[in-house]
Amino acid sequence: xTTSTGNAAPKARAGSGAPTSRAGKAxxxxxxxxxxxxxxxxxxxxxxxxxxxxxxxxxxxxxFVVLIITGIFLTMFFVPSMSLVTxxxxxxxxxxxxxxxxxxxxxxxxxxxxxxxxxxxxHHWAALIFMAAIVTHMMRVFFTGAFRKPRELNWLVGxxxxxxxxxxxxxxxxxxxxxxxxxxxxxxxxxxxxxPIIGSYMSYFIFGGEFPGEHIIPRLFTVHILLVPGLxxxxxxxxxxxxxxxxxxxxxxxxxxxxxxxxxxxFPVYVAKAGGFFFVVFGILALMGGTMAINNVWNYGPYxxxxxxxxxxxxxxxxxxxxxxxxxxxxxxxxxxxxxLSLNVLIPAVVIPxxxxxxxxxxxxxEAAVTKDKREHHVLDRPRNVxxxxxxxxxxxxxxxxxxxxxxxxxxATHFHMSINTITWVFRFLFFLGPWFAFWITKRICLGLxxxxxxxxxxxxxxxxxxxxxxxxYIEVHRPLDEQxxxxxxxxxxxxxxxxxxATDSRGVRRKGYKGDKRMQRxxxxxxxxxxxxxxxxxxxxxHSHGEHDALEGGTHAEVEAGAAVxxxxxxxxxxxxxxxxxx
Amino acid sequence: xxxxxxxxxxxGSQRELGHRDEHGVVGTFADPGLPEHRSxxxxxxxxxxxxxxxxxxxxxxxxxxxxxxxxxxxxxxxPDGTTAGVRLSTLTLGVAIAFALxxxxxxxxxxxxxLMSDHxxxxxxHPIASDEETRVAxxxxxxxxxxxxxxxxxxxxxxxxxxxxxxxxxTIAVPLVGSVGGDWNVSKLKHTMWKRGMRxxxxxxxxxxxxxxxxIGSVVHVIPDVPEEERQSHEWxxxxxxxxxxLVRLDPRDIVSEQAPEGEDWSYDGIVAFSKICxxxxxxxxxxxxxxxxxxxxxxxxxxxxxxxxxxxxxxxxRPLPQLPITVDDEGYLVAQSxxxxxxxxxxxxxxx
Numbered sequence: 031x032t033t034s035t036g037n038a039a040p041k042a043r044a045g046s047g048a049p050t051s052r053a054g055k056a057x058x059x060x061x062x063x064x065x066x067x068x069x070x071x072x073x074x075x076x077x078x079x080x081x082x083x084x085x086x087x088x089x090x091x092x093x094f095v096v097l098i099i100t101g102i103f104l105t106m107f108f109v110p111s112m113s114l115v116t117x118x119x120x121x122x123x124x125x126x127x128x129x130x131x132x133x134x135x136x137x138x139x140x141x142x143x144x145x146x147x148x149x150x151x152x153h154h155w156a157a158l159i160f161m162a163a164i165v166t167h168m169m170r171v172f173f174t175g176a177f178r179k180p181r182e183l184n185w186l187v188g189x190x191x192x193x194x195x196x197x198x199x200x201x202x203x204x205x206x207x208x209x210x211x212x213x214x215x216x217x218x219x220x221x222x223x224x225x226p227i228i229g230s231y232m233s234y235f236i237f238g239g240e241f242p243g244e245h246i247i248p249r250l251f252t253v254h255i256l257l258v259p260g261l262x263x264x265x266x267x268x269x270x271x272x273x274x275x276x277x278x279x280x281x282x283x284x285x286x287x288x289x290x291x292x293x294x295x296x297f298p299v300y301v302a303k304a305g306g307f308f309f310v311v312f313g314i315l316a317l318m319g320g321t322m323a324i325n326n327v328w329n330y331g332p333y334x335x336x337x338x339x340x341x342x343x344x345x346x347x348x349x350x351x352x353x354x355x356x357x358x359x360x361x362x363x364x365x366x367x368x369x370x371l372s373l374n375v376l377i378p379a380v381v382i383p384x385x386x387x388x389x390x391x392x393x394x395x396x397e398a399a400v401t402k403d404k405r406e407h408h409v410l411d412r413p414r415n416v417x418x419x420x421x422x423x424x425x426x427x428x429x430x431x432x433x434x435x436x437x438x439x440x441x442x443a444t445h446f447h448m449s450i451n452t453i454t455w456v457f458r459f460l461f462f463l464g465p466w467f468a469f470w471i472t473k474r475i476c477l478g479l480x481x482x483x484x485x486x487x488x489x490x491x492x493x494x495x496x497x498x499x500x501x502x503x504y505i506e507v508h509r510p511l512d513e514q515x516x517x518x519x520x521x522x523x524x525x526x527x528x529x530x531x532x533a534t535d536s537r538g539v540r541r542k543g544y545k546g547d548k549r550m551q552r553x554x555x556x557x558x559x560x561x562x563x564x565x566x567x568x569x570x571x572x573x574h575s576h577g578e579h580d581a582l583e584g585g586t587h588a589e590v591e592a593g594a595a596v597x598x599x600x601x602x603x604x605x606x607x608x609x610x611x612x613x614x
Numbered sequence: 615x616x617x618x619x620x621x622x623x624x625x626g627s628q629r630e631l632g633h634r635d636e637h638g639v640v641g642t643f644a645d646p647g648l649p650e651h652r653s654x655x656x657x658x659x660x661x662x663x664x665x666x667x668x669x670x671x672x673x674x675x676x677x678x679x680x681x682x683x684x685x686x687x688x689x690x691x692x693p694d695g696t697t698a699g700v701r702l703s704t705l706t707l708g709v710a711i712a713f714a715l716x717x718x719x720x721x722x723x724x725x726x727x728x729l730m731s732d733h734x735x736x737x738x739x740h741p742i743a744s745d746e747e748t749r750v751a752x753x754x755x756x757x758x759x760x761x762x763x764x765x766x767x768x769x770x771x772x773x774x775x776x777x778x779x780x781x782x783x784x785t786i787a788v789p790l791v792g793s794v795g796g797d798w799n800v801s802k803l804k805h806t807m808w809k810r811g812m813r814x815x816x817x818x819x820x821x822x823x824x825x826x827x828x829x830i831g832s833v834v835h836v837i838p839d840v841p842e843e844e845r846q847s848h849e850w851x852x853x854x855x856x857x858x859x860x861l862v863r864l865d866p867r868d869i870v871s872e873q874a875p876e877g878e879d880w881s882y883d884g885i886v887a888f889s890k891i892c893x894x895x896x897x898x899x900x901x902x903x904x905x906x907x908x909x910x911x912x913x914x915x916x917x918x919x920x921x922x923x924x925x926x927x928x929x930x931x932x933r934p935l936p937q938l939p940i941t942v943d944d945e946g947y948l949v950a951q952s953x954x955x956x957x958x959x960x961x962x963x964x965x966x967x
Contacts, residue, residue, distance in 0.1 A: 077737040114848065120695040128846060141700055144692050148704045148711075180742045213897055216855075217913060220895025220960035223803075230800035230962045239796030240803065240852050241896075277739055285648035291737045292648065299726050306722025313715030320708010323701075335855035336817050336835055336890065338898045340912040355895065355930060356914045363932035363961060372961040374930050375895060408739060440915065450915055451928055513646035520643050567643055 078300050079280035079293035083170045088304060090163035091266065092311040093156045100153040101255065107139035107146060108132070110251035112207065112244040121328050129332035132207040132247045136327055152319030157199050159315065161347040164192050168390075172423050174410035176279045177394040178403075184272040187265055189390045194262050196347060201254040203345055206325075207247055210342055212333030215246060217355070224375035242333065281410050282521055284514045288408045341441055346434070350386075353436030354378035357458050382433075389426060400554040401525050414483075415522040417476035418557045424472040425465035432457060432464050473560070480562035483519040487511060487565040488573040524561040528554040648734060656728050666728035670721050677717025684710035804957040804965065806856040808938060813839035814861065814887065814948040820845060822947045823861070828885055833902040834861040836887065838950075856958055858890040858898060859938050861948070862920050864907060870922040873937040873955075880939035882948065887938040888924045889958040892916055894931035896960045909935070933961070 049058045061067045078084075111131035117124050120141040139146035168188060171177055177185035200218075204211040219241040223229045238245030277291045286292050294300060330339070344352055355378045362373040397419065413420040435442070436457040443450040490508035498504050511519070530547040534540055656663040687707050693700040744752070765772050813822040817835040820842065828834060836859040837845075844850055866884040874880035881887075888909070892899050897913035907921040916929030924935040936958050939951035957965045 075735070077735045112848075114846065120700075121697055141693060141695060144688055144703065145707055147693070147700055148708050151704065152708070213913065216897060217895045220892075220897075223960050223962040224895075225963075227963050230803060230964065231795065231798065233962075234795035234798055234800060235791070238794055241855055243796070243852055244848050245794075245796075276742065277737070283649070284646040285736070287645065289739050291739055292734050294732070295735055299730050302722045302726035302730065306719045306726065309715045309719030310723065311719075313712045313719055316708050316715055317712035320705050320712060333851075334818070335851060336837070336858045336898055338900050338912055340901060342912065352914075358930045360894070360916065360926055360930045360932040365966060368966050369963050370961045370965050371963075372932075374932055375960070378930070379895075406742065440912065454915065454929075514649050517643060517646050521645070566641070568641075 073274075074297045075295040076274075076277075077291050077293045077295055078278050079286075079291060081281055083174075084278065085307065086163055086167035086170055088307055089311055090160055090167055091270075092308045093160040093163060093315065094262065094266065095308065096156045096312050096315050097153060097160060098259065100149045100156065101259075103145075103149040104139065104153060105255060107135060107143055108205065108251075109135035110205070110248045112242075112247050124328050124331070127332065130207045130247065132205060133327065133332040136206040136208075140328070148316075148319050150319075151322070151324050152315050153202075154324045155318040155322070156315050157202060158345060158347075159311075159318075161195055161199060161345075164188075164195055165347075168192065169423070169427070172393075173413040173420055174279070174281075175407065175416060175419065176410055178407040179398065180276055180406050181272070181279075182394040182398070184269060184276070185394050186391060187269045187272065189387070191262060191265050191269065192390075193387065194258055194265065198254060198258040198262065199345060199347060201250045201258060203348075204250050205247065205254060206327045207333050208327040209330040209333055209337055209339070210327075212242065212335075213338050213342065214344055214348075216241060216335070217352075221355075221375055221379040224372035225380070226369075226371060226376075242335070277408070279408050279410050282412065282518060284517050286409055288406060291408070341444065343438060343441065349437035350430050350433035351379060351383060351437070353433035353439070353457070354382045356439060357433070357436050357454060357461060359458075386426070386430070393422075396553075397557070399550060400528065400557050402528055403525070412518075412522065414476040414479040415524070417473040417480070417560065420476050421469040421473035425469035428468035429461065429465045432460050436461070477560060477562055484562060484565050487516050487519050488570060520564040520566075522564055524563045525558045526561070527551060527558045648736075651733060654728070654732065657732075663729065666724070670725045670729070673717050673721030673724060675717070677714050677721065680710050680713025680715070680717055684714055686710075800962075800964070803856075803959075803962060806953055806958060807838055807840075807853045808857055808859075808950045808953045810950065810952050811943065812950045813943070814859065814940065814950065815839035817858065824946050825882055825885060825942045825948050826946055828861070828863045828948075830863050830865055830884065831904050832863055833904075835859075835890070835900075836861045856891065859887045860890045860899065860902070860909065860935075861885060861887045861940075862902065862907070864921055868907065868921045870919075871925075873923045873934065874939065878939070879941075880937050880951065882941050885940065885948065886920060887940050887948075888918070888920065888935040889938065889954060890935075891959040892931060893926075893933040893935060893958075894929070894960060899935065 049055050057067075109131040113131045114128055115131055115134050117127050117129050117134045117137060119125065119138065121137070124137055136150075140150060141147070171185065171188070200214075204215050219233050219237065222233045222236060225232060233241065236246070236249075237243045238249070278293075280286050280291060280293070294303075331337075343349065355375070358374050358378040360374045362377065363375075364371045364373065411419075436454070439450055439453045439457065442448065442453055490510040493507050493509050495507040496504055497507055528547075528551045530544075530551050531541065533544045533548075654662075656666045684707060687703070687710050691703045691706050693703040760766060814836045815822050815838065817837040820837065820839065822839050823834060823836070837854060838857050840850075863883075863885045869881070869884065869886070872880055872886070890898050890900070892911045892913070894911065894914055894916045897911050899909050899911045899916070899918065901910040901912055902908075902920075903910065907919055908927065909918040909920055909924065911917075911929070911931070914930050916931035917927045918924040918931075918935050919927050924937065926932060926934060936954045936956050938954055940948050941951055943949045
């Protein structure tokens with residue numbers, strides 16, 4: 031940079047002379063106009079950690095790209111219009127039927143356009159995989175605590191992406207204007223009308239008048255191909271910007287800390303792996319689209335307000351709303367001063383999903399508040415080491431799954447020859463009991479796994495080798511953990527409940543904000559009252575020297591469940607790599 | 615801000631673990647560092663590396679074959695209009711494209727896993743927060759900008775700018791919102807096209823129904839009897855969405871109750887007609903169980919008892935399906951006595967107003 035400026039040639043390569051190779055010249059041309067050199071220097075060898083679970087987000091991203099590619103194909107042939115036409119052509123069952131242009135063009139692109147049905151099916155499968163990848167990616171982020179500082183905002187971006195994707199899926203699903211999706215719209219209309227005061231007007235707002243009218247398909251088309259994908263693209267860009275800014279999280283292990291990132295360089299390893307993975311995802315979607323029929327709308331026929339088929343399910347990601355609607359008893363509709371308040375629709379279709387999404391939006395901040403942890407976290411948690419978070423996550427999923435199953439209660443009834451009323455009643459109870467039970471058992475499993483970790487660290491692996499001493503005592507030889515194994519099991523922090531200042535100060539004056547603190551403390555106790563501390567070197571040394579580590583129990587925390595149930599008391603440690611052997 | 619958060623301390627998170635040290639042992643375990651690198655077969659054995667290279671090349675080769683196959687299939691097996699032909703075209707094209715894509719994908723991944731260096735690299739992280747100096751400078755820049763603009767001392771200007779910016783979106787929003795709702799006449803939700811003397815016709819053929827033709831236990835999907843042209847029009851689907859009716863003939867002795875007020879008769883000789891639009895969220899209630907006289911909505915399983923004034927016996931709906939008062943005309947055709955006496959379909963805030 032210190033060299034000549036008037037001269038057009040040398041800049042980035044002051045020391046090396048003018049580039050002679052073609053690539054060198056092109057790079058020089060580009061760099062002089064874009065300073066791409068610094069970007070390449072910064073990012074080419076950027077390190078990313080490796081783990082299969084990091085691929086979930088990639089699947090979501092790549093299915094989105096596939097959605098765009100196949101979607102562009104579809105827009106070339108789809109006619110987003112509700113004008114009525116009499117269809118002529120294949121399939122024979124639809125020949126001569128009066129239908130909307132939207133439905134007719136869907137048939138046309140499926141039966142006449144080469145590769146049209148394939149693209150439609152890839153598009154639909156990609157949408158289902160897209161949602162599934164987003165949900166599992168969120169599960170990974172949640173259960174490993176990747177949403178902690180500094181990534182809370184990116185968690186919010188991700189949750190917004192989830193909602194946008196639901197919208198994208200729903201708006202696209204309705205476009206062919208078939209009986210099935212038309213009934214989906216009709217349900218949407220019913221839900222919107224249930225909103226107090228403005229419900230009917232919102233219905234008119236959406237449909238341009240009464241349901242179904244003749245505007246909804248063009249409007250959904252704009253929402254589906256412009257508005258929502260535009261927002262998704264912008265949010266994806268922000269999401270990835272944050273990933274680069276924060277650098278990727280990594281799983282715990284030797285040499286991995288909150289101040290470094292261990293992995294392989296972007297170029298060439300991840301260019302090959304991640305780039306290749308895009309083709310793998312696309313390839314599998316193409317295989318699915320080619321071999322598995324989906325949404326054969328000609329079997330349902332064009333939208334008609336009268337017919338509906340039993341066993342009609344929405345796409346999987348909408349099942350929880352459907353199930354929620356099915357479970358709610360009808361007695362909760364009221365008339366107040368002559369106005370109708372349909373709680374039987376509002377609660378399941380607005381309040382319940384509202385609560386579920388609120389949980390997602392709020393959780394990172396809630397956990398930060400009860401933990402009072404202000405540090406940056408880049409090493410992921412093992413789910414067992416945060417039992418209450420893991421329990422809450424599983425409880426959330428349980429609620430979601432129960433609702434989704436309730437959305438399939440008619441299929442369950444016909445497949446297993448059961449009474450649909452009984453199934454519905456069972457799900458009504460399960461919706462309340464299931465998450466609670468799931469929370470409880472998950473937390474217990476986590477605590478159990480933590481104790482198992484303690485036992486392993488303190489006593490080593492069982493080897494199955496039984497040794498008899500001269501005085502007749504039998505003992506099993508244990509093989510101590512190697513450094514890496516041990517580090518994985520001791521390198522975590524068991525948070526303790528918050529401690530707060532007393533209610534009154536030294537002069538007995540009541541402190542402001544005490545009540546809030548108290549509430550937060552109670553919440554914090556819920557999170558961290560039961561916990562298993564990691565083994566300390568002192569404990570390990572004691573376990574080896576005393577054989578009995580009972581003396582160490584009841585240390586700092588009365589409630590600590592540490593190792594209380596661990597071990598039988600005596601161990602013989604196998605001599606391995608050092609003079610660690612001690613006789614009891 | 616981040617003074618006491620020590621993200622810069624390498625072992626920040628571990629330090630706290632060491633506090634309870636009662637045995638004179640060092641307070642924490644030491645990070646053992648990166649695990650030892652294990653070389654792969656291809657790192658040690660040139661033959662294995664060669665083999666890996668051949669495998670990668672073969673995978674990319676499969677992709678080329680897949681692409682060629684896809685192009686051939688595109689031209690040779692077009693959809694011929696029959697369902698089977700469309701299926702065949704879709705299947706072959708899809709599988710060929712899958713080979714073209716998976717060849718590239720698996721080839722690249724295999725290359726990375728087998729042949730590219732698998733030595734882990736370590737990058738340092740830096741705290742996300744900018745350092746104190748930068749912050750001070752940033753605040754100073756902002757303050758200088760505020761001072762330049764003079765916004766702080768020009769209160770009127772501030773108010774005017776904020777008002778203008780806050781108001782102008784109305785110029786887009788009001789026309790948009792005003793227009794998208796059509797005529798906004800939501801009272802249309804309360805009425806259907808049924809009127810006195812309008813014949814009941816079979817859906818979808820449009821043939822009027824003679825009372826004598828309806829046998830006991832049978833169920834008929836009904837639409838208003840309108841001319842064929844009207845049923846081909848745009849408006850029809852919206853009218854039909856409100857007007858569809860389900861007609862059932864019961865043994866008159868089975869009828870427990872009806873919705874008709876005292877002194878009126880809304881049924882004809884055991885024939886009752888109810889709105890087909892569920893009072894829950896509006897699905898067509900289409901499944902009729904002859905034995906129990908129950909009507910089941912296939913969407914959310916609201917169940918209505920036709921013999922008992924279509925009262926809800928199970929499910930998420932609250933209100934009975936509105937009954938359409940019917941009778942017969944001079945020629946024996948079933949006709950409506952009037953429109954429904956209450957709004958049909960899902961509840962809405964002002965439905966009773």
